[in-house]
Amino acid sequence: MNQPETATRIKVVTVPDRPNAPLIRERLADALEGRTVPMEWIKVTDADAATRQRMTGAPTVLLGGIDPFAHDSVEPSLSCRLYRHADGTTAGAPAVADLRRALTGGRPETTGKE
DSSP states (O other): OOOOOOOOOEEEOOTTTTOOOOOOOHHHHHHTTOOOEEEEEEESHHHHHHHHHEEEESSEETTTTTTTTOOOTOOOOOEOOOOOOOOOOESSSSHHHHHHHHHHTTTOOOOOOO
């Protein structure tokens, strides 16, 4: 099956020792389905770094510098981030289907920080 490729660089911004780092790694790997995409993992430890890196809770996924899951009014934060899924559940990482849509230029079904 041919999947649309993304030329977008993926940046994951997080805080050391946050419990959702393994979950976001797993979901990104599932969403990429074996494709190799440039990926950068940034760990921030203070509010100034969170602002510079555009982190709106850990983890924040940036595609080409844009957070496709952010609400307009969200502020930079060192807090843990929750993502709402289409079925109404929440988790510490976007759903695989939402990541796939975002990676191919589509909008996720749900967005944001709870």
